[in-house]
Amino acid sequence: MSPSIVVDGVTKEFSIRSTRTLKQRVVKRLRGEEVVHSFRAIEDVSFDVEDGESIALMGLNGSGKSTLLKLISGVMRPDQGRVLTRGRIAGLIGLGAGFHPQLSGRANVYLNGAILGMTEAEINAKFTYIIDFAEVGRFLDTEVGHYSSGMQARLGFAVAIHTDYDIFLIDETLAVGDRPFKRKCLKRINDLRREGRTIFYVSHNTNQVERLCKRALVLEQGKLGFDGPVHDAIRHLHYDEDEDPDAGEV
Amino acid sequence: MTAPAAHHPAGPLAPPGGSGGLAEVFRRRYLLRLLLRKELQVRYQGSVVGLAWSYVKPLVRFFMYFFVMGILLGLNRFEDFALHIFAGMVVLHLFTETPGAGTKSIVRNKSLITKVQLPRETFPVSSLLVSAYHIVPQLIVLAVMALVYGWHFDPVGIGAGLLGLVLMGVLALTVALFFGALNVFYRDTQNFVDTISIFITWSVPMIYPLERIYSATERGALPDWGVQLYLCNPLAEAVLLFQRCWWTPAAEDSATAAREQMPSYLFERGFISLGVALVLLYLAQRRFTRLEGSFAERL
Numbered sequence: 150m151s152p153s154i155v156v157d158g159v160t161k162e163f164s165i166r167s168t169r170t171l172k173q174r175v176v177k178r179l180r181g182e183e184v185v186h187s188f189r190a191i192e193d194v195s196f197d198v199e200d201g202e203s204i205a206l207m208g209l210n211g212s213g214k215s216t217l218l219k220l221i222s223g224v225m226r227p228d229q230g231r232v233l234t235r236g237r238i239a240g241l242i243g244l245g246a247g248f249h250p251q252l253s254g255r256a257n258v259y260l261n262g263a264i265l266g267m268t269e270a271e272i273n274a275k276f277t278y279i280i281d282f283a284e285v286g287r288f289l290d291t292e293v294g295h296y297s298s299g300m301q302a303r304l305g306f307a308v309a310i311h312t313d314y315d316i317f318l319i320d321e322t323l324a325v326g327d328r329p330f331k332r333k334c335l336k337r338i339n340d341l342r343r344e345g346r347t348i349f350y351v352s353h354n355t356n357q358v359e360r361l362c363k364r365a366l367v368l369e370q371g372k373l374g375f376d377g378p379v380h381d382a383i384r385h386l387h388y389d390e391d392e393d394p395d396a397g398e399v
Numbered sequence: 400m401t402a403p404a405a406h407h408p409a410g411p412l413a414p415p416g417g418s419g420g421l422a423e424v425f426r427r428r429y430l431l432r433l434l435l436r437k438e439l440q441v442r443y444q445g446s447v448v449g450l451a452w453s454y455v456k457p458l459v460r461f462f463m464y465f466f467v468m469g470i471l472l473g474l475n476r477f478e479d480f481a482l483h484i485f486a487g488m489v490v491l492h493l494f495t496e497t498p499g500a501g502t503k504s505i506v507r508n509k510s511l512i513t514k515v516q517l518p519r520e521t522f523p524v525s526s527l528l529v530s531a532y533h534i535v536p537q538l539i540v541l542a543v544m545a546l547v548y549g550w551h552f553d554p555v556g557i558g559a560g561l562l563g564l565v566l567m568g569v570l571a572l573t574v575a576l577f578f579g580a581l582n583v584f585y586r587d588t589q590n591f592v593d594t595i596s597i598f599i600t601w602s603v604p605m606i607y608p609l610e611r612i613y614s615a616t617e618r619g620a621l622p623d624w625g626v627q628l629y630l631c632n633p634l635a636e637a638v639l640l641f642q643r644c645w646w647t648p649a650a651e652d653s654a655t656a657a658r659e660q661m662p663s664y665l666f667e668r669g670f671i672s673l674g675v676a677l678v679l680l681y682l683a684q685r686r687f688t689r690l691e692g693s694f695a696e697r698l
Contacts, residue, residue: 155412163696200407219695223416223516226692234415236408238516246514251441260437263430264515315408345407 151235153316153347154198154221158230161191161216190216192371193230200235203348205358207382208368214351217368218242218318221349236315236347239265244305250294254285254304257293261308275311282333283307299326310337317341321352335361355383416516420684423518430517434525439532453533457488468606477608478656482548483646487605489537490641493530493567494574494634495596501526501575502582502592509698519691520684523575527568541645550649556657560644562669567637569676577683580690583697603638610660630662633672640669 164187177184190213198204208214219225220232222240247264248257258279262272280289283304285296293301303326310317319338326334335357342348342361352358358365358379365382367375375385383389424431443449464484469475477483504522505512512519542550574592582588600606612629615621629635643661650656662668 152412153408219514221415223414224512224514225695226414232415233412235410235412238415240514240516242514246510249437249441251444252437256437260433263427263433264511264517266427266430266517269429 151200152197153200153202153235154349155233156194156196156217156221156230157233159191159194159220159227159232160189160229161213161220161225162187162189162228189371191220191227191368194368194371194373195230196366196373196376198347198349201345201347202364203342203350203362205362205365205379205382206349206351206368207353207358207365207386207388208374209386212368213371214368215242215320216371218320218349218351222318234316237266237312238316238318239309239312239314241306241309241317241319244302244309246305248293248301248305251292254289254291254293254296257304258308261305262312265309265312266314267312271313275313279304279307279311282311282337284330299330302326303330306334310334310341314346316347316349318349319351321350321354321357353388355388358383419518420688421520421524424520424524427518427521431521431525431528434521435528435532438525438529454536457492457537461485461488464606474607477610478650479548479646482544482649483608483642484605485541485544486641486645487603487638489534489541490563490567490638491599491603491605491634492534492537493527493564493571494599496530496533497523497527497571498574498578498592499589499596500529501571502578502589504575505579505583505694506586506698513695513698519694520576520687523572523579526575527572530571531568545645545649548649549651550645551653553644553648553653556644556648559640559665559669562666562673563637563640563644566633566640566669566673566676569673569680570633570637573676573680573683576680576687580687580694583690583694599634602632603635604642605638608660609639609662626662630668633676636668636672639665 164185166185174184194217206214206217216225218240219242220227221234222238222242223232223234224240224242247261249260252260258276259269259272262275262279263269267275280286283300283306285300285304288296288300293304296304306326317338338348338350338361348361350358350361362379364377365375365379366373367382367385375382419426439450443452446452448455461484465475465481469480469484474480501523504526505519508522511517578588578592604612612621612626616623616626639661643657643665647653647656647660650660
């Protein structure tokens with residue numbers, strides 16, 4: 150087996166400017182106050198993901214999960230260390246980010262597919278699957294602005310999940326919608342896993358994580374706090390102690 | 400859907416996304432095409448006059464120049480005054496539209512840039528292509544107008560026109576790329592670009608002919624090197640090349656007009672300007688690539 154994601158000593162620092170204008174900056178400088186604060190969203194994180202592996206990324210809100218996903222998808226570059234990947238990456242991060250409310254569902258499927266890196270032929274080949282999956286049937290030629298938020302989210306998810314890529318970065322909060330749709334999303338993710346694609350799954354839901362992944366990473370304030378079997382990760386997070394609000398789902 | 404059970408991507412490990420720069424934009428031209436189509440489709444949606452708005456503005460400007468500058472201030476005392484203005488306006492349109500729109504394009508598309516990995520140069524490039532799309536009908540109007548004024552086919556002129564268009568396009572893209580990236584960090588940039596664009600109309604031989612610059616030097620109103628400085632402006636060079644294509648061939652004595660109304664070494668200057676513009680484009684692209692690394696966190 151060979152790795153498909155290598156994260157090697159990665160640090161990502163954000164600088165927050167407390168001033169926006171030149172005047173404010175000068176005033177703060179004169180008073181001797183700090184103008185730029187920086188904090189480390191990700192600090193010296195290293196791990197490999199094997200080709201075809203499904204791995205969960207867990208951690209509390211604000212622990213750096215989204216930043217790590219953006220580093221792996223290439224939206225952000227690390228300040229230190231390196232991120233290497235093999236194969237095409239589908240980042241299910243900003244689903245429907247490219248949707249334009251004034252364009253029809255059909256036009257948006259093509260636009261969003263192209264944004265995610267699909268070719269025209271690839272979108273044509275997947276088009277009916279995408280539409281079936283999103284269940285937008287008769288609204289296909291309606292402007293997306295008239296869709297309900299659930300429909301928009303379903304369409305966004307449907308496009309991204311039908312990319313024929315090698316690595317899927319999936320944020321669980323995106324498996325949106327009602328219970329039947331959520332179930333369908335998980336089934337599709339499971340199919341992708343069985344097809345041997347690498348899956349990087351961000352979730353709080355212990356049931357789903359246990360179902361989909363064997364290995365989990367836990368981020369704690371930007372540092373890699375745990376890397377190992379899912380059950381131990383859940384125990385590490387003390388998620389097993391609480392009553393899971395999503396228990397019994399799926 | 401079924402796929403083979405074993406799914407092994409080939410190829411070496413590499414940093415995700417990569418930064419192929421402008422080349423990457425053209426590799427993903429399907430995306431560029433769809434974004435362009437969206438831009439054109441969406442811009443005038445819900446407007447009664449629609450795309451025609453793109454022509455109302457230049458038209459109003461044209462008549463303003465024509466009446467105020469030409470007739471009231473008496474600048475129209477040279478041959479084919481109206482054609483001279485309009486030819487200048489058509490080629491300059493690339494530069495009056497692209498830098499403004501391109502500078503704002505990165506910030507405007509932040510929802511995409513912060514979430515999806517795609518070549519970010521796509522947005523400034525698409526600003527250029529939107530402007531280019533809009534000048535196609537203007538070119539047709541210009542051609543009809545030139546024919547009415549007695550234009551005749553002149554292969555050298557056509558070459559000059561093409562060179563002028565390419566030069567203007569490269570300059571516009573350079574500015575759009577550089578300031579588009581800078582605008583992410585300093586939103587002052589867009590105001591700066593808007594302010595600079597006020598000068599542009601007056602810095603090229605459009606409302607007045609080049610001859611005016613020469614005569615101002617002779618009168619002593621400009622220093623001797625004023626003409627050379629004026630001609631160093633690549634925008635002026637691009638407009639002159641375009642005038643060589645549309646305006647001088649319409650003159651009664653076109654050979655004399657081409658000789659007397661154009662600076663010496665017009666083509667040499669054109670190619671040198673294009674070379675310089677390409678170097679600047681390369682530098683702008685490099686700067687863009689460097690700044691791009693922090694787009695996602697700064698937007």
